[in-house]
Every structure is written in C-alpha cells, then in structure tokens.
Amino acid sequence: MFRPGHYGVTLTLYAPVxxxxxxxxxxxxxxxxxxxxLWLTMSPDWDSRVPFITHRGSTHTLLFAALLGAAAWVAxxxxxxxxxxxxxxxxxxFAAGVASFAVLSHLVADLLTPMGVAVFWPLTSRRYTASLVRASNRTANYLLFALGVFAxxxxxYLGLSRYGGGSY
Structure with missing residues (x-):
C-alpha cells in the first residue's frame, strides 16, 4: 500500500479504540x-532509507512492532x-501500545497486497498475503483512506454520544 492506504487502514482499525x-x-x-x-504508521517503511535492509523485510514483522513498542516505553x-x-x-x-498498533496496522495494509509480508520473521521467511489489491492501485489506496475517515x-459520533449522554 501507499501512504493514503496505510493511513486509511490505521484510521479504520483505530476507530473502535x-x-x-x-x-x-x-x-x-x-x-x-x-x-x-498515524504518525508512526509509516515507520516500517523506514527500511527504504537504510541501505542494508530490504523493503518489507525485518521492519515489516511482529518483532519490529514489539521493538518499536519497547522503544516508546523506554523513551x-x-x-x-x-x-x-x-x-x-x-x-x-499507552505509548508502547500506540507504537506497536501503528506497525501492526501497517502490516495489515501490506497483507492486502500480492507481495505480502513475512510477519513471523526471523522464525520463518514465509510471506502471508490476502492478495486483494496491488500496492500501487490508487483507487484502492484512496478508498481505504475514505473508509478510514468514515470509520x-x-x-x-458514537463515542461522543455515549460520553455526552446523547447531547452531541
């Protein structure tokens, strides 16, 4: 997925929280x-800025989600x-949970693409994918973004209605 798709998936998954x-x-x-x-959801793609790390490699894993969460906790x-x-x-x-959540939502978005992700690396290099849409599909990216905004x-609305006793 591209940036709008990642933001959309993150917004959609965060909406219930x-x-x-x-x-x-x-x-x-x-x-x-x-x-x-939203700020951290693109953090797995930092791999494209580091010469010795392959894209959708170690930064697109559950291990990276845990490490980023731990880094937020320590900070x-x-x-x-x-x-x-x-x-x-x-x-x-809270910070650790948000950081880990951001990475996990990025992984969910990338699972939608044919390339998929090796979420369990380093235990296995097997890639998982739903293979629903190509990452470069602009329509899919913007539809995911729209879904996230709607969610x-x-x-x-629902949260404020409940919190405000229906006065919102």
Missing amino acids: GCWLVATGDPVAAYLGGAGA ATLAGVGTTPFGPTDLRT TAVAA
Whole structure:
C-alpha cells in the first residue's frame, strides 16, 4: 500500500479504540493515540532509507512492532513521564501500545497486497498475503483512506454520544 492506504487502514482499525476511549471519558487519549498511530504508521517503511535492509523485510514483522513498542516505553520512562496516568493506563504503556498498533496496522495494509509480508520473521521467511489489491492501485489506496475517515467520523459520533449522554 501507499501512504493514503496505510493511513486509511490505521484510521479504520483505530476507530473502535478511539470510540471506546471517548465513550469512557478519555477524549484526549483517543485523539493523541490516533495522532500517534498515524504518525508512526509509516515507520516500517523506514527500511527504504537504510541501505542494508530490504523493503518489507525485518521492519515489516511482529518483532519490529514489539521493538518499536519497547522503544516508546523506554523513551517515556527515560523522559520521566512513564508512570504518569494517561487514558486507561500509564503514559509509557499507552505509548508502547500506540507504537506497536501503528506497525501492526501497517502490516495489515501490506497483507492486502500480492507481495505480502513475512510477519513471523526471523522464525520463518514465509510471506502471508490476502492478495486483494496491488500496492500501487490508487483507487484502492484512496478508498481505504475514505473508509478510514468514515470509520473515524462514526466512531467519534458514537463515542461522543455515549460520553455526552446523547447531547452531541
């Protein structure tokens, strides 16, 4: 997938999470979590900037999702804000979850393409794919983006309706 498709898949997958956070009284966590997920969703494609890493290789794996989550956890801890309450948990756990979520949503988008991803590397190099659409398909990318925007709007409406007691 290209950038719009990745953003769309991330928005679509995050919509229920954001809805739940808003409905339970944490709209700031919902917004910042969604913004963080969008900001980091292209992080697996950093591999195209590093000469010795192949595209859709080690950065397109569950291991990378765990490593980026761990890095976010460590960064929040070292910044001295790790145990600060945030959303349903503390800030370091929330940041780790958002970072890992961003990578996982990127992998879901790439699973839609014929090239697929080797999500279980280094245990196996087997690539998984749904082979639904080519990554370069502009129509698919923008339809996924539109779906993400729609899902986010519905989630925001439902979350605010629940949080506001129906007054929104």
